[in-house]
Amino acid sequence: MTKLPRLSGKVALVTGGGSGFGAAICRRFAEEGATVVVVDRDAVAGERTAREIGANAASIEADVALAADARRMIQTAVDRYGRLDILVNNAGRAQTPLPFTSTSEDEFDRLFAVNAKAIFLAAQHAVPVMRRQGGGVILNTVSVAAIRPRPNLTAYNSSKGAALLMSKSLAIELAPDNIRVNAVCPGPGDTPMLATFVGGDSAAHRAPFLSSIPLGRLTAPLDIANAMLFLASDEASVITGAVLEVDGGRCI
Numbered sequence: 001m002t003k004l005p006r007l008s009g010k011v012a013l014v015t016g017g018g019s020g021f022g023a024a025i026c027r028r029f030a031e032e033g034a035t036v037v038v039v040d041r042d043a044v045a046g047e048r049t050a051r052e053i054g055a056n057a058a059s060i061e062a063d064v065a066l067a068a069d070a071r072r073m074i075q076t077a078v079d080r081y082g083r084l085d086i087l088v089n090n091a092g093r094a095q096t097p098l099p100f101t102s103t104s105e106d107e108f109d110r111l112f113a114v115n116a117k118a119i120f121l122a123a124q125h126a127v128p129v130m131r132r133q134g135g136g137v138i139l140n141t142v143s144v145a146a147i148r149p150r151p152n153l154t155a156y157n158s159s160k161g162a163a164l165l166m167s168k169s170l171a172i173e174l175a176p177d178n179i180r181v182n183a184v185c186p187g188p189g190d191t192p193m194l195a196t197f198v199g200g201d202s203a204a205h206r207a208p209f210l211s212s213i214p215l216g217r218l219t220a221p222l223d224i225a226n227a228m229l230f231l232a233s234d235e236a237s238v239i240t241g242a243v244l245e246v247d248g249g250r251c252i
């Protein structure tokens, strides 16, 4: 018997889909039969991912931290494809390491807006659609920073801590609606964002981060995409409120 692709017939919206983990999630979901809506603040990057996937993808330019954009991205996806089965809140903002005493209030607010509030806003618009359909899946890209914080990243770490708790809180609130909510926590990742955290792009900058990872390598975009694929699929139909560390053992 031929097996259907694991996300056959599903419509998925992935924020931050123009780069890094998000782009890999879009590609992997499409390989498994999903129609993918790529959302990114960077219109060129989002369009690149959608074009690479082809006919089963579209891109939307939106800033996930803005309530009006959150509403528009969900509405546009539903208008175009008639449903929304999977929401991946993946867009995130990095922080340059700084003592918390030197982190500005503006930077704190922006980190919380993109890394935490955006999940709340997107879910507010996606959940009514999922309820009407009889269920859905929400996946949030959190971070090992929410579990095993490093110094000088207090605002970023805390915003991810809020995202982690929000995943669990939404999971318990939405379980009666058959909407599953899970968090994926990448370790230091092989994406453009890493340079901001480690203060540069060289092997020397990465070395201290690598030395704290038991498996001795960074988290690749495909590692996150495969974990997201499992959690989005029906194979994970009893998994909700989970926090999956995909980090080479960094959190041990």
Ligand SMILES: NC(=O)c1ccc[n+]([C@@H]2O[C@H](COP(=O)([O-])OP(=O)(O)OC[C@H]3O[C@@H](n4cnc5c(N)ncnc54)[C@H](O)[C@@H]3O)[C@@H](O)[C@H]2O)c1
Residues within 6 Å of the ligand: 015, 016, 017, 018, 019, 020, 021, 022, 039, 040, 041, 042, 045, 062, 063, 064, 065, 090, 091, 092, 093, 094, 114, 141, 142, 143, 144, 145, 185, 186, 187, 188, 189, 190, 191, 192, 193, 194, 197
């Ligand atoms: N790279 C790491 O080391 C690492 C580790 C743990 C967690 N994460 C998390 O993984 C997620 C993806 O990061 P990445 O490493 O792939 O980074 P990345 O910089 O490669 O990609 C992030 C994408 O998000 C988009 N984006 C940023 N702010 C946005 C906004 N307000 N609205 C819409 N789009 C926005 C960017 O334009 C970019 O395309 C983030 O939530 C990040 O916090 C990253």
